[in-house]
Amino acid sequence: MRHSWDLTPKEARVLQENLKKHLRFSPLARPPRTVAGADISLPRFGRRAVAGVVVLSYPELEIIEESLVDGEVTFPYVPGLLSFREGPLLERAFSGLRRKPDLVLFDGQGIAHPRGLGIASHLGLRLGLRTVGCAKSRLWGVPLREPPDKKGGWAPLQSPEGETLGAVLRTRKGVKPVFISSGHRVDLEGAIEYALAVSPRYRIPEPIRAAHTRTNEERLRLGIV
DNA sequence: GCGACAG
DNA sequence: ATCTTGTCGC
Numbered sequence: 001m002r003h004s005w006d007l008t009p010k011e012a013r014v015l016q017e018n019l020k021k022h023l024r025f026s027p028l029a030r031p032p033r034t035v036a037g038a039d040i041s042l043p044r045f046g047r048r049a050v051a052g053v054v055v056l057s058y059p060e061l062e063i064i065e066e067s068l069v070d071g072e073v074t075f076p077y078v079p080g081l082l083s084f085r086e087g088p089l090l091e092r093a094f095s096g097l098r099r100k101p102d103l104v105l106f107d108g109q110g111i112a113h114p115r116g117l118g119i120a121s122h123l124g125l126r127l128g129l130r131t132v133g134c135a136k137s138r139l140w141g142v143p144l145r146e147p148p149d150k151k152g153g154w155a156p157l158q159s160p161e162g163e164t165l166g167a168v169l170r171t172r173k174g175v176k177p178v179f180i181s182s183g184h185r186v187d188l189e190g191a192i193e194y195a196l197a198v199s200p201r202y203r204i205p206e207p208i209r210a211a212h213t214r215t216n217e218e219r220l221r222l223g224i225v
Numbered sequence: 226g227c228g229a230c231a232g
Numbered sequence: 233a234t235c236t237t238g239t240c241g242c
Contacts, residue, residue: 041234042233042234043233044233044234044235045234049233077231079230079232107232108232109231113231118231119232135231136232137231137232138229138230140230140231
């Protein structure tokens with residue numbers, strides 16, 4: 001699934017329409033032994049950023065490996081094209097891992113996207129990994145109802161055509177739900193189950209929190225402000 | 226033209 | 233995303 005990252009927004013959208021056909025959704029044969037989180041830290045202005053992947057053991061959730069890289073981000077932020085902005089640097093971070101994680105959570109959407117190819121789905125295809133999208137806010141789809149206000153409470157996220165794209169999931173009581181959707185090679189049930197299982201304490205799943213923290217620390221350490 | 230809009 | 237202190241609620 002190789003392709004150039006150097007595309008115009010128009011070309012990028014066409015590519016998304018074609019790539020989505022290759023996505024596969026199926027249950028995991030067995031629980032993952034490692035779950036990773038991927039994220040990127042950018043300065044207020046400027047294009048230099050730090051991307052990172054942090055791998056945790058499952059179900060213990062102890063950090064066993066991380067890969068951090070810094071570089072230039074060139075593509076602008078355009079709703080629906082986030083993977084073209086963060087993908088290139090994130091791939092470099094993944095290439096620095098000694099072992100491929102069994103599951104990866106991304107800070108963004110999976111298939112809950114206008115063309116069915118959010119950053120988790122796109123990078124799942126590119127990297128050949130099982131991925132889940134976990135966004136803090138909505139991009140596409142409508143929650144069927146308010147999820148129960150308790151840890152694990154969830155409701156389907158539906159497309160305009162009535163298809164279930166994902167779920168709004170409460171990772172703890174009294175907080176805004178997160179938007180979960182399959183990225184690649186995982187079904188919605190598994191995505192919900194594991195997203196919840198790696199969120200023992202905070203709203204944001206531990207792998208993503210770790211990636212966010214580490215990339216931010218590294219960015220400041222490098223003096224990228 | 227207007228509103229929506231992951232990070 | 234990033235910049236930020238205090239503050240509200242359980």
